[in-house]
Amino acid sequence: MTAADVLKPAGFPGAPTGMAGRVPAGTRLAWLYLRTRGVPAGIVTLAVCGVLLRAALHWKSSSDPQQFPMIVEAGAAAVIAVTTHGPFGEVERATGRWLPVMRLLAAAGMCGLAILALQLGVAGESLNEGILVLARNVIGFAGLGLACSLFTGGLVAWVLPLGYMAFCQYALSEAWNAPWTWPARPPGDRGGWIAATAVLAVALLAYTLRGPRTRLSDNP
Amino acid sequence: MSVLSVPPVRAAPSRLVPPRLVRALWLELKRSPVPYLLPLLAVFFYLDPLRTADGYPPVWTLRASVIGRDVLYGFSVFAAGIAAWAGTREGRRKTADLLATTPRAAWSRLSVALAGTLCWLLLAFLACVAVLYVQTALQATWGGPPLWPVLVGAAAMAMATVIGFTCGAVFPGRFTAPLVALGIAVLFEIGFREAAAFRGALVKHPSPWAGNVPLGVRVHELLSLNTGTYALLSPMNGVPSVDAGVYYRVAPDLSIVQVMFMGGIAVAVFGALGLAAGLREPGSAGGWPVRLAAVVLVACGAAAAGTGFALAGTAQPDAVAGGWEIPALHSAASDQPINAAPDCTSAGGFQVCVDPALGFDLRSVAAELDPEAAEIAGLPGAPVRAAEISSTNGWKAGIYGNPPVFEFNTDHADTVNTEFDGAPNLEGWQTELRQGLLDAFLAGPSPAAGLDPAQQAVRDALLAGAGAQLAQESYPPPLLPAAVAAAARRFEALPAGTRHAWLAAHLAALRAGKITLAQLP
Amino acid sequence: MNVEMRDTRRSFGKNRAVAGVDLQLGTGVFGLLGPNGAGKTSLLRMLATVLPPTSGEIRLLGRDPRGAAARREIRRRLGYLPQSLGYYPSFTVVEFIEYFALLKEMPSSAVPAAVAAAVERVDLGAKARAKLRTLSGGMLRRVGIAQAIVNNPDLLLLDEPTAGLDPEQRVHFRRLLRSLGGNSTVVVSTHLVEDVGTACSEVALMSAGKVVFRGTPDELTARGAGHEVGDAPLERGYSAVLAEARS
Numbered sequence: 003m004t005a006a007d008v009l010k011p012a013g014f015p016g017a018p019t020g021m022a023g024r025v026p027a028g029t030r031l032a033w034l035y036l037r038t039r040g041v042p043a044g045i046v047t048l049a050v051c052g053v054l055l056r057a058a059l060h061w062k063s064s065s066d067p068q069q070f071p072m073i074v075e076a077g078a079a080a081v082i083a084v085t086t087h088g089p090f091g092e093v094e095r096a097t098g099r100w101l102p103v104m105r106l107l108a109a110a111g112m113c114g115l116a117i118l119a120l121q122l123g124v125a126g127e128s129l130n131e132g133i134l135v136l137a138r139n140v141i142g143f144a145g146l147g148l149a150c151s152l153f154t155g156g157l158v159a160w161v162l163p164l165g166y167m168a169f170c171q172y173a174l175s176e177a178w179n180a181p182w183t184w185p186a187r188p189p190g191d192r193g194g195w196i197a198a199t200a201v202l203a204v205a206l207l208a209y210t211l212r213g214p215r216t217r218l219s220d221n222p
Numbered sequence: 223m224s225v226l227s228v229p230p231v232r233a234a235p236s237r238l239v240p241p242r243l244v245r246a247l248w249l250e251l252k253r254s255p256v257p258y259l260l261p262l263l264a265v266f267f268y269l270d271p272l273r274t275a276d277g278y279p280p281v282w283t284l285r286a287s288v289i290g291r292d293v294l295y296g297f298s299v300f301a302a303g304i305a306a307w308a309g310t311r312e313g314r315r316k317t318a319d320l321l322a323t324t325p326r327a328a329w330s331r332l333s334v335a336l337a338g339t340l341c342w343l344l345l346a347f348l349a350c351v352a353v354l355y356v357q358t359a360l361q362a363t364w365g366g367p368p369l370w371p372v373l374v375g376a377a378a379m380a381m382a383t384v385i386g387f388t389c390g391a392v393f394p395g396r397f398t399a400p401l402v403a404l405g406i407a408v409l410f411e412i413g414f415r416e417a418a419a420f421r422g423a424l425v426k427h428p429s430p431w432a433g434n435v436p437l438g439v440r441v442h443e444l445l446s447l448n449t450g451t452y453a454l455l456s457p458m459n460g461v462p463s464v465d466a467g468v469y470y471r472v473a474p475d476l477s478i479v480q481v482m483f484m485g486g487i488a489v490a491v492f493g494a495l496g497l498a499a500g501l502r503e504p505g506s507a508g509g510w511p512v513r514l515a516a517v518v519l520v521a522c523g524a525a526a527a528g529t530g531f532a533l534a535g536t537a538q539p540d541a542v543a544g545g546w547e548i549p550a551l552h553s554a555a556s557d558q559p560i561n562a563a564p565d566c567t568s569a570g571g572f573q574v575c576v577d578p579a580l581g582f583d584l585r586s587v588a589a590e591l592d593p594e595a596a597e598i599a600g601l602p603g604a605p606v607r608a609a610e611i612s613s614t615n616g617w618k619a620g621i622y623g624n625p626p627v628f629e630f631n632t633d634h635a636d637t638v639n640t641e642f643d644g645a646p647n648l649e650g651w652q653t654e655l656r657q658g659l660l661d662a663f664l665a666g667p668s669p670a671a672g673l674d675p676a677q678q679a680v681r682d683a684l685l686a687g688a689g690a691q692l693a694q695e696s697y698p699p700p701l702l703p704a705a706v707a708a709a710a711r712r713f714e715a716l717p718a719g720t721r722h723a724w725l726a727a728h729l730a731a732l733r734a735g736k737i738t739l740a741q742l743p
Numbered sequence: 744m745n746v747e748m749r750d751t752r753r754s755f756g757k758n759r760a761v762a763g764v765d766l767q768l769g770t771g772v773f774g775l776l777g778p779n780g781a782g783k784t785s786l787l788r789m790l791a792t793v794l795p796p797t798s799g800e801i802r803l804l805g806r807d808p809r810g811a812a813a814r815r816e817i818r819r820r821l822g823y824l825p826q827s828l829g830y831y832p833s834f835t836v837v838e839f840i841e842y843f844a845l846l847k848e849m850p851s852s853a854v855p856a857a858v859a860a861a862v863e864r865v866d867l868g869a870k871a872r873a874k875l876r877t878l879s880g881g882m883l884r885r886v887g888i889a890q891a892i893v894n895n896p897d898l899l900l901l902d903e904p905t906a907g908l909d910p911e912q913r914v915h916f917r918r919l920l921r922s923l924g925g926n927s928t929v930v931v932s933t934h935l936v937e938d939v940g941t942a943c944s945e946v947a948l949m950s951a952g953k954v955v956f957r958g959t960p961d962e963l964t965a966r967g968a969g970h971e972v973g974d975a976p977l978e979r980g981y982s983a984v985l986a987e988a989r990s
Contacts, residue, residue: 040396058408069411074404077400081400084396084399084400157314157399158255161259164303164400165262167407168266168270168299168300169266169269171295245851245854246846249834249841249842253833315829315830316827317829317830319788320823320828321846323792323821323823325815325819325846331846509810
């Protein structure tokens, strides 16, 4: 192979040879960005979470029906959190303006995919109060994960969503009312929605602008 | 500054030099990521287990139940996650190639890292247990800290840590740590749910520690539920009754099989780590002896876990001391009652006695019973004192003996709900205790049938006369019919002396069910 | 002889990284030159016992590394610095070197002195207690060298050891190499021909998995007479040999 071969217009992996079309640079960049963040594997993992949630609904229990879904929702948010890590460290930051845009789109997209994956997983089953509670919890937990990545880096950002989930399990059993315990709140509770959405909004903004924490030792 | 200017280690001939592995372990302890997680664990411990325990009466067994149910849940999730993180270190930092050139087997090297992580996590767990036990020691009136819940908890922590570390070492990807933490949370939730479902199927009380499974219930009827054995092996216990471990020692049978099961899994997974490390580094030093050791560990661990599982399947209710016994492990010594001199109020007047472990409750129990006792003092069959007895053998509260003594137990006057998670219901307890005395006093020849309307009206009138509220809507028994409530108000409105005199004259007929509502004054 | 290789080959699928190499090395400093993809790193990894050969024979320090016990003994007397050095950012310089000293099964009582000596030899005494994450790339490279020499190895394998070092440090490092070569077999894989010229007593040039030249640096220089590609005599010799091998 020579450089001339490499510089030919490239299609997507697996594109049939002889394909004349160019892939737009933005699409190509987005695809490469997602690969560096492990998003394809993350999507598969989210699908597994959906299956897990479906299986869990079949287990009989006398405990609160919201407990198990909360665990899986936090797990999905933890998966989103670790996809904030990039393997390039500071090298990537010394580039143009596209990185914050891709961060925003990737994080928001993963939130949507997580909600979709979990909802698809439980399609046809009775999930406490339905997609609303699921969406609210995923949004809030994902916000915590994004916020955590600002301080700990992406790879350890799963700690805060799962830690908050453990705390909210207790809040659920104690029937706490504070809006900041949104996972334990009923579906129509406006305060819970406001809290979860606010957490995601603030964290998403900060994450978009600053990105996850990186150190010199993260450079390859 | 030069390294030579740093005071060197003075390896005097008489000074012991730590072995290599100890030095390597010290490095791992110094640089472990676990300490960064300790503040989060401390916050979790305060918000959930410590506050939950603080809401329970200061009885050792009751407080210690928080370890398995509350502490372990959060700690194990983080233990597994951070251990997985530690296990991915060689993959994340790309040191595998360099480390492969060292003579120590990969398993040996990974074991040191695992030991460092486990030491910190166990230290955190034991520190929390110490806080819990010190808090209880300052409040309890009798007994001492049970050690079996701590051993079970340590085994669970070790299991979660080894599983997490092994997953991280074998799959050093970015998703390993959160997925392992999620998996452990799911496992514990499954154990929690199965334990709850199992206990929900018990005939009387949801907590096997109370031992309120009726005698004669065959074990296979309980364990034939497919959750039975798993439920028994889960450290996520229900809330035991208040007097668990008070009148009889809690048999360690179940704790032993739990330690065997979880410890066996930990050992087997540790052996699997050795096999996996050998596969990952085919040229790894150590050769067949290391592989053989790994296989032996896997086999021994699996055998221990399997034995624990099989033994748990033979569990049966302990008819004497309550809880569960496993015939192969049971010791007759645990069926011997604990002899402890009861705590009593002063002998003058209506004396109330409780077990010394429940001595913190003596004053409040006496405060509840004294007014009711005064209402019926001197009447035929009225108890001259009250004594608390064990709830483990299904003994029903009532008035027994000559002179008559009101015998009650914490099952009859439980300070926790029958809900699985447990919560104090002080109002319910007070109501039950007072009603219990009067029910026993007024009941006819068949107390199981309950009180008839006239008896109910007299009971409620006496309760009100002693300052208690009439039966509440939300607490069993159900709403009183209007006629009964009206009769109770009428009877209560009488002067105390008149009530007492009427009862002296009509008590036998009232007990025999021959008095109607209309006949009440 | 500390290193004996006979018709050693290593393939990765269809890619023949090492295509039949014969080498016998005693004490001294031995340079390994070659373009990217010539097979230098694969050769070094085989000598480091982390990559088994596809075929051929290797004996290191008089032992066959295929046996577990022999391999363990070889690794106790081996020092290796890979091209890409992984490290633990939270470890200090001393801790990192001590960690490898312990893994190399050095006697416990000898570890502190050995670590101190290694730190001094790479001139990192002032940074002994600094965490690795605070060090520059060149300093990290010196830490890597220190961990490779902490056990006074009989066989020392260095892959691009001077990458990131400043000129003064490179001079210091070459002096270190010469001192190490007095008692050990040192194999240095590098792109920097001046490292080879000043520190190595013998040099081999690899191309496409084979050794296409073996001799002294002066002999390599002589091969470059009349060749125009290269800014220094040794470079011209290097280019000339490669051009000959490819033609």
